[in-house]
Amino acid sequence: MNKITVYNTYSNYLMKEFKEKVYKLPISLPLTCPNRDGTLAYGGCIFCGEEGGSFENLSSSLSIKEQLRINKEYIGDKYKAKKFIAYFQNFTNTYLPIKDFKSTIEDTIGEDIVGISISTRPDCINDEHLEYLSYIKEKHKLHVTIELGLQSVNYHSLMKINRGHSLGEYIDTAIKLKKYGIRNCTHLILNLPWDDDVDVIENAKIVSALGVEEIKLHALYIVEGTVLGDMYKRGEISLISKEEYMERVIRFLEYLDPNIIIQRIIGRAPEENLLFVNWNESWWKIRDEIVSLMEERNTRQGIKFNYLNGKALKKFK
16 A cells, blocks of 8 residues: 555654664563452453463563574565564563563664563553663663553543553553653553543543553454453443444544554454454455545544643633
C-alpha cells in the first residue's frame, strides 16, 4: 500500500531515527505474572491464554543470545535489515529479581542492537529498574522503551478483566518513565465489551496528557479455555462490529496528540484455539480500510487535539 500519512507510523519513525530498516527481535523468558501466580490473583487477565501476550516467540529454554541469533538470521534475511531492537515480549518482563533483570538486559547488547523494548505491567516496574535502564541507555546509546499494558483507562473495565491494577498505577509509572527518559509505548484494547465511545476518547486524552511516546492498539481476540472464552460461549458478552471498531480507532486517533508514534492500529493473533479474532478478516485489510476511511473523510491523527493547556481560557487571549 502507499505510505500512510493519516497517522504517525512507527516504521516512518524508525527510518527517520536510524536511516535504515530496523526490526524487532522477540525474546521469550521463562516468566509468569503477579496476576497469575497468586501475588495479586490467579489465572491472569480474563483474556490471557497460556502463551501470554506472544504467540510467535522461540522457546524460552533457549538462551537470549541464541534466540537473538536465530531471529536475526531469519528476520535479517527476510527483510534485509541490519539493525534490530531486542524485544522482551511475553508476560511481565520486569517481574523477576533485579539482578536477573540486569543480566537479561546485558545479554542483548551488541553492535547491531540499537534498542531494547520491554513489555511489562504498570505495577511491576520501579525506580531501581528505571535507574538501570537509564544507565544502559546512556552507556550504549540505545533507544529504550517500556511497552506498558494498560488496555483501558476505564478502571471499572480493568476490574472486569481482572487486570490487577487500576488507572492510578499506570499514571504513576508513566510519570516515572518521563523522569528517567525512558520511552513509553502504551497498549490499549478499543473493543472491550464494557467500554464505549467516551472511554475511547478518554484513552486518547489520558495518554496525550501524560506525554506518552508510542501507542499500540489491539482488537480484543478471544481464546478457547480462558475466562473470557467461557463468558463468550455462554453469551454473557457481546462484541462491537468491525465497522464500529474502525470508527473507534479513527475517533481515538483524531483526539490523540499528533506527535505520538503509532506502532499499530490492530494486532495479529494466534491461529489456533480461537473463538473470535478480527471479525475473521486479515489484520492488514482492516488497517487499510481504516486508512482509506480517514483519507476519504480528510481526517488525521490529532485533528481534535485541542483540549489541553487550559483550553477554556484561550478565548480571552
